[in-house]
Structure formats: structure tokens, C-alpha cells
Amino acid sequence: MGTEKLFSRNEKIFRKGQSARHIYKVKLGCIRTYANLSDGRRLVSAFYFPRNYFGLEVRDKHIISAEAITPSMVLVIRRQALTLRAATDIAVAKHLLAITNVELQRAQNHSLLLRNKSAHERVAHFLFELKKRNRRKEVDLLMSRQDIADHLNLKIETVSRALTRLEKKSAISFLTHRRITVHIRQLLAT
Amino acid sequence: MGTEKLFSRNEKIFRKGQSARHIYKVKLGCIRTYANLSDGRRLVSAFYFPRNYFGLEVRDKHIISAEAITPSMVLVIRRQALTLRAATDIAVAKHLLAITNVELQRAQNHSLLLRNKSAHERVAHFLFELKKRNRRKEVDLLMSRQDIADHLNLKIETVSRALTRLEKKSAISFLTHRRITVHIRQLLAT
DNA sequence: CGCCCGTTTGATTGTCTTCAAACAATGTGG
DNA sequence: CCACATTGTTTGAAGACAATCAAACGGGCG
Secondary structure, three states: OOEEEEEOOOOEEEOOOOEOOEEEEEEEOOEEEEEEOOOOOEEEEEEEOOOOEEOOOOOOEOOOEEEEOOOEEEEEEEHHHHHHHHHHOHHHHHHHHHHHHHHHHHHHHHHHHHHHOOHHHHHHHHHHHHHHHHOOOEEEOOOOHHHHHHHHOOOHHHHHHHHHHHHHOOOEEEEEOOEEEEOHHHHHOO | OOEEEEEOOOOEEEOOOOEOOEEEEEEEOOEEEEEEOOOOOEEEEEEEOOOOEEOOOOOOEOOOEEEEOOOEEEEEEEHHHHHHHHHHOHHHHHHHHHHHHHHHHHHHHHHHHHHHOOHHHHHHHHHHHHHHHHOOOEEEOOOOHHHHHHHHOOOHHHHHHHHHHHHHOOOEEEEEOOEEEEOHHHHHHO
């Protein structure tokens, strides 16, 4: 169901305001969804990895934009086709509801995080989630520090400092700037 | 439609977790909805004044609690009765949708406010909204400083300082601690 | 009148941002 | 292959802001 499509680095997948005719599933790569605020800042809503769905909308228009962070293979599914199938096939309907719930949950947790947690806690939580979603030993930070900062509502320097502090506390180790290992035990002890 | 009920100061109207069998309309007084966070803090979601509806829920359980701030007269409407009428009466259905949208809008604006604005801006915005909803010359601060603080995610001292600063800038004048006049022009110039 | 609660004020601290500069990694043209 | 530019990241110092701790104030009510 749907057709695969390749997006290059920083290529737009959909824009805020466009009518939401498709939903998307990451096959390979990494996607960010974001909005540009009126004051010039950028708000990165979420990152998506292989097997994640994105582009779900309640209304008929996208309220955020999406871009590929790395070259990414994306399954593009016609929304109408999906809702039609969901109307008759209970399994499809359930699946659709499930991925919508995942998304809702993510949004709610994230806004709680931003409201209640300090900069260091936000970064630690972000890495924790990354690790959970990746399950491999090493975690690739496919997104830039700026992406992370805009996601956590922090300045890029603050993100950087938080990372070095976590390394000093042996909660993470840098292999390269963009590739780390996460030591869950020490991370949660922060 | 519905029955009027009188609630005394600080009396609970519904609790988090209760099944949401009713929706409510303020006739007289002032209501707060709130949640107690796991860390002991309290989060005041919103204040409701005469003609406002509250207690709307998407699911079947209340996710927040509600209390009367001052002695309040409240119209209690059976939810089932309302949705039944909405099923046949388009006007009722539209009305229901409208008040739900007001609520959604309020929630979205509020979380934007908390994310982007400084303490002083939050307090100024709060007073601005109060004034808009009140339309009278004087504005009664029926809620305590603590209520305001918990609504704006600030400490009580910060709220107090913001208020005195606004007075110094002639954006507001105190008649008493709980009764002020708001000078919109100067308030927006902040 | 005096107490109590809510509020205001003051001094200090901690955290994040801002401004500035150094550093590292990668790419490009000669 | 090297000199140089570009981009992304880290580090340092100073400043801004709200939280915290502490104390004084004021109004309402017994």
C-alpha cells in the first residue's frame, strides 16, 4: 500500500498549509517536522525514524512542515485510500487509531517536558528516548545540535554544554560528535 | 435545560478521574479547573466566568478537577441529554462544537503563552484577557495570587512583582489588592 | 485591638541566554 | 596535496531573569 519515494538531505516532504492528502511512513533515514514561529524561531515538533508514521492530521491541512534530515526513503500513502479501507477493515481502523494515539501521546509528553524540566533534564530525556527507539548500542545523532535545540526549546550552546556535562558524568561517551553511546544507568541517575 | 446549583467558596464541583456525566455553565461567580502534578505543584488550567462553559471532555472521564473560587451559581447539564439533543437538533450540535472550539483555542493559546513569554508578559497577557472577558471598567481579581501563579507557571512573588511593575508603568491601577483598573493602551506598550 | 492570612518587598542564588571567540570537520579550487 | 573557506560544534565570560529564602506589611475578622 502506497509508493516509496526518496528524499534528499533537507528536502521538503510537505509544507505547513498544504492540504494533507497523504500520510507517511519512514522506511530509511530520519525526518523532522517543524513550524516557523512568527518571531523567527523554529520549533521542531518531532523526529521520525524507520517504522514511524508522520504527517497525520486531524483537519484537512498540514499545520506543520516536514523535511528529510538525511537522505530518506519514505512510504507515501494516500489518505483517502487509507480511510476508505479503514471504513470496512477493522484491523486497518485499529492500526490507524493506534498510530494516532502514539502521536498524541508523544505531543503531550513533550509539552510536559518543556514545561517542567530543566535544560539538562530535557537533553537527558531526549537521549533516553533516542536510545529507546534505536535499541542499538551506538546512537547516531542524525540531527544537528540546532535541531535538538529547537526541539527542546533551548539555545544551541545550552545543548552543547548539557552534552559535555553528561559525558563528564559518564552518562554518555562520544565516538564522534554525531555518534555516541548512552549509558542508561548513569543517565537516569542525573 | 439542566438544573442550577450553588457551590460555596473552594467547594469541589468535580474531581479528576470522575466520569464526566455533566457539563457546566457558570451563571454567577468564578470557577477554576486544575490538576495536581506528581511533584506536588498545582497547575491551574483555566478560570471560568458567567456565561462560560466548563467540564467538557473528549473521553468519558474528567482529566482535571474543578472548584468554585467564590460562591458560585452553576448550571449543571446532563451530558447524555445534551448529546442526544445534538443528534437531532443541528443548532444544539453547532453550539456544542462552538464551545468545544473555544476551549481548544484557549488551551492552545495558553500553552503557547507558557512556552514563549516572559513572566511579565504572561501577567500582562493574563490581565488583558481578564479585561476582555469582563468588559467592565474595574476588573475584580476574584482568584488569589497563588491561583494566578499556578495558572501562569510562576511563583507567587513573581506575580506580585509583575503587578507592581505594571502599576509603576501606569498599565494598571490598584483600587484594592483584588480590584484594579486596566489601561489597555499602556498594557500593550509593555 | 490584635491576630492571621494573603500579599508585597528585599537580598541572594542558580540557570539559561547572549555575545564572542576558538576549535573541528568537511569541502573546494588551485 | 595543500591553502583556504564553510559549516557545525564547543568553550568562556558576562548578563538577564525568575526562583528561593527571609522578612515586613496590610486588611479583614473574631
